[in-house]
Amino acid sequence: MLRKLTILASxxxxxxxxxxxxxxxSADKTVNSDSVVxxxxxxxxxxxxxxxxxxxxxxxxxLARARYxxxxxxxxxxxxxxxxxxxxxxxxxxxxxxxxxxKNKALGYNKCGNSTIGRYGCHLxxxxxxxxxxxxxxxxxxxxxxxxxxxxxxxxxxxxxDCGDLIQIPQALExxxxxxxxxxxxxxxxxxxxxxxxxxxxxxxxxxAYGTGSHFMVIYAFDGARYWVxxxxxxxxxxxxxxxxxxxxxxxxxxxxxxxxxL
Amino acid sequence: MKTIYIFSIILILATGLIVGFAVSKxxxxxxxxxxxxxxxxxVSDIKNVSLKSNVSNTGITDIVAQLNNGDVQTIATxxxxxxDHYHPIEYLNGDVYVIRRIGDPEVDSGWTDQLWxxxxxxxxxxxxAEQGIDFRVSSDEQYIAIADSTAIGQVFFINKDGxxxxxxxxxxxxxxxxxxxxxxxxxxxxxxxxxGGVYFANQEDIFQxxxxxxxxxxxxxxxxxxxxxxxxxxxxxSIVYSDYPSFGDATDAEDFDNSTTVTHLYLANFITGExxxxxxxxxxxxxxxxxxxxxxxxxxxxxxxLKSYFL
Numbered sequence: 001m002l003r004k005l006t007i008l009a010s011x012x013x014x015x016x017x018x019x020x021x022x023x024x025x026s027a028d029k030t031v032n033s034d035s036v037v038x039x040x041x042x043x044x045x046x047x048x049x050x051x052x053x054x055x056x057x058x059x060x061x062x063l064a065r066a067r068y069x070x071x072x073x074x075x076x077x078x079x080x081x082x083x084x085x086x087x088x089x090x091x092x093x094x095x096x097x098x099x100x101x102x103k104n105k106a107l108g109y110n111k112c113g114n115s116t117i118g119r120y121g122c123h124l125x126x127x128x129x130x131x132x133x134x135x136x137x138x139x140x141x142x143x144x145x146x147x148x149x150x151x152x153x154x155x156x157x158x159x160x161x162d163c164g165d166l167i168q169i170p171q172a173l174e175x176x177x178x179x180x181x182x183x184x185x186x187x188x189x190x191x192x193x194x195x196x197x198x199x200x201x202x203x204x205x206x207x208x209a210y211g212t213g214s215h216f217m218v219i220y221a222f223d224g225a226r227y228w229v230x231x232x233x234x235x236x237x238x239x240x241x242x243x244x245x246x247x248x249x250x251x252x253x254x255x256x257x258x259x260x261x262x263l
Numbered sequence: 264m265k266t267i268y269i270f271s272i273i274l275i276l277a278t279g280l281i282v283g284f285a286v287s288k289x290x291x292x293x294x295x296x297x298x299x300x301x302x303x304x305x306v307s308d309i310k311n312v313s314l315k316s317n318v319s320n321t322g323i324t325d326i327v328a329q330l331n332n333g334d335v336q337t338i339a340t341x342x343x344x345x346x347d348h349y350h351p352i353e354y355l356n357g358d359v360y361v362i363r364r365i366g367d368p369e370v371d372s373g374w375t376d377q378l379w380x381x382x383x384x385x386x387x388x389x390x391x392a393e394q395g396i397d398f399r400v401s402s403d404e405q406y407i408a409i410a411d412s413t414a415i416g417q418v419f420f421i422n423k424d425g426x427x428x429x430x431x432x433x434x435x436x437x438x439x440x441x442x443x444x445x446x447x448x449x450x451x452x453x454x455x456x457x458x459g460g461v462y463f464a465n466q467e468d469i470f471q472x473x474x475x476x477x478x479x480x481x482x483x484x485x486x487x488x489x490x491x492x493x494x495x496x497x498x499x500x501s502i503v504y505s506d507y508p509s510f511g512d513a514t515d516a517e518d519f520d521n522s523t524t525v526t527h528l529y530l531a532n533f534i535t536g537e538x539x540x541x542x543x544x545x546x547x548x549x550x551x552x553x554x555x556x557x558x559x560x561x562x563x564x565x566x567x568x569l570k571s572y573f574l
Binding site: 110 | 347463508
């Protein structure tokens with residue numbers, strides 16, 4: 001009898017725990033019907049913005065291939081590739097702008113009230129990836145976003161323009177208090193600098209036309225046919241992708257930047 | 264022997280009760296804040312509610328009410344309000360909705376952002392918890408639009424009890440298949456429709472969800488939602504916006520300001536398709552705002568002062 005009572009008490013114990021646990025998910029009941037009306041008349045798909053005087057990503061890869069072929073003929077790359085790569089710069093960290101930890105964090109001074117790292121923080125993430133390469137592994141995007149220096153609460157951002165969410169170079173490259181060189185090439189003027197920079201072990205920041213604005217990525221490798229980037233718009237842990245066949249090809253280059261060095 | 268059995272039964276029951284109660288308590292009142300029981304405010308007393316850093320305790324945040332008589336009164340105090348969130352708080356009809364970040368993402372993989380509703384009567388209830396959330400509450404508080412980072416681009420709706428009632432995937436909201444994410448704008452004043460947008464596509468689309476029948480209207484937008492130089496009026500299905508460009512950094516912006524590029528301020532209605540030019544200027548933005556459904560106010564590009572446009 002007592003043995004039965006013990007078993008009953010144990011069952012009650014487990015049941016009590018189950019009730020408590022089920023209580024956690026009581027608000028997570030999804031009702032997902034398909035009653036969605038689409039506006040089929042809407043027009044769609046203009047080509048990515050043309051940038052006068054610039055070239056497309058596709059052209060960038062073609063030019064890089066030509067440069068590589070030339071180097072091979074000249075014997076510059078006698079050993080050709082290493083593990084399939086012509087250049088493959090070690091990047092210690094990939095920072096996604098849509099990382100849940102900081103996706104909704106206010107960007108810069110956020111004077112307009114709707115600036116977030118998730119929406120506008122691709123350039124910030126690229127600069128933070130450069131810092132990781134320079135040894136500042138603790139300076140993640142939200143830390144660089146909030147970096148206070150010289151009396152400014154968001155020193156890497158320009159307060160006086162628009163919503164205060166635009167990165168200002170060279171200030172953003174000064175962490176913790178070190179001036180760093182940088183090169184800036186608008187439109188097509190810097191296409192041939194990418195290859196040279198990678199050959200020296202320097203990652204390159206590329207700004208491309210994307211939707212109604214710009215998008216920034218870090219070029220870190222070349223496989224003999226295509227450049228490879230760390231794209232902050234990709235999910236955490238999946239940042240590396242070739243600049244080909246992913247919607248990039250026909251997009252135009254707005255600028256090329258090399259941070260931390262001059263070319 | 265009998266005594267040992269009885270003692271064991273009592274021990275098991277007591278342990279079950281204590282653990283069950285503790286887990287239940289932890290679910291519902293995790294790291295609860297301090298509600299100011301002396302508040303005794305009524306809705307008519309309050310002009311606005313906002314967050315304010317506690318003057319005497321670093322890391323503590325007060326939810327404060329600006330009263331119509333000019334006074335300021337603390338409603339509640341928490342040590343975990345996600346103040347870095349771009350949109351951490353809303354106040355409607357005597358209810359404060361606030362996001363709290365529970366756990367440190369650097370050391371706790373189980374961290375969550377939690378949406379709490381706090382009443383002037385001292386009540387507090389958690390409505391939703393997930394990693395990386397955003398929210399907008401309808402004016403009648405019947406529904407809350409939610410986005411969380413675990414389902415990129417998805418927008419769903421919970422009712423006032425926190426129960427999920429409807430979900431929309433990104434491809435149900437976007438026209439452009441290249442769209443990468445959605446963002447939430449605002450509810451109409453009657454709480455009947457919710458507006459948002461999708462981005463990182465070839466173009467930006469805007470969507471309107473009607474809560475009466477959960478239908479979606481999608482609009483291909485020819486403007487630039489990335490430049491902050493626009494304002495949506497959900498009550499009359501209209502947007503005022505400019506073609507001022509968006510920039511990659513401050514240098515790009517300054518270069519444009521020194522150019523001779525003409526920018527335009529437009530008014531468009533999504534339903535009728537009507538679009539008209541309100542103003543033009545050289546290399547200027549307008550910062551337009553809807554004052555009412557018949558008045559738009561914007562920065563006069565030539566004088567830098569506020570200018571009104573009446574519909």
